[in-house]
Amino acid sequence: MNIAVDAFHIKPQNFPWPPIHFAIALIAGFILRQVAPLAMAGGFTSEAIGATLIAFAIFVGVWAVFTMRGGDTAILPNRPARHLITRGPFRFTRNPIYLGYILTLVGCGLLTSDAWFFIAAMLTVMVMTLVSVRREEMHLLARFGAEFERYCRRTPRWL
Template sequence: MIAIGNFFFKYRNFLFIFLYLALFIPSPKVFRPEALGTAYYLWPIVLGLLITVSGQLIRGLTIGLAYIVRGGRDKKVYADKLVTEGVFNHCRNPLYVGNILMLLGVGILSNSLLFLAVFMPLFLFIYQAIVLAEENFLRKKFGADFSAYCSRVNRWLIKFNGLGQTMKSMRFNAKRWVLKEYNTQYVWLAGIVLLLLLNYPEVTRGDTGLRNTLLTVALVVVTALYLFVRYLKKSGKMVD
């Protein structure tokens, strides 16, 4: 598993591109009108948005309180120090938990049985392998400190006890959240817009012209915000 994790660590960014494209593969539906009635589409929309937004909130809170560099070095797992503060004091992999919830949420929003039954389990397997590879590196580098950290903090389940106190004791860096997340936010929001307007004609009551107009406007707005933040970052006018 560690060897598999090291392999996928190199290509994990391409993994997300592949999984987002998989959302649009034709598939049998999970939520169907014959089972839930004419308002069946509200189930995947509401449930999917709640889950995916919760994932983004977890990522935002984690990055805003205590950022951890997950990029590695030379496409290999690497860490300068052991980060245990912020949300990392309540879960060893809160960023990955956020990613899982974000992807699960858009999977439900896509109403794709194929995605939820095949691609999500594959994604979870790959993430488990990556985490095991990271833990192997951290255990070798930080030894007893990492072992002690593992003994008191869960790998996946977030311990909410004391989280409020953690938030009060630290300063939330909103700029860092925006600067580190704008790429992820853009792909995520654009994906949500596409899924809502392409998969659910009920949203515009079957009006294709209105759907196309809303789709265009939403994508233009999201892209403009993305380019604006990118400009602020690259120009040095916005730093964390």
């Protein structure tokens, strides 16, 4: 069987890991905050920025989902992409939903004045990149070739 054909039809992942990574990081942040807090200076400004970041993250995630639906492609990361989406929030980042997860974690850190959420955000970026993003990128490269390469050159993976 032709390797290119197999790569074209293979799913980017067998399980939708990114939302699970986010949920684990968020829960761990709240648990660690209770068990061994890493308090930071906070206050109204920090809380306002945190709440704004969380609201922005939700907006970006919803915008990305609607953009993907409008582009008739898979939303779940364990389904093959039918079309390469480069409009909407995908003009600014190749992973707007995942970026929303990270912004939510950072927002929680600012809102609660606890550094565990910043640590969770950094670890989540690393784990998502290693476990999911790179594999999804290989899937998109196999499906869309040079078009995906051009998109990668002009659009950052995260920010």
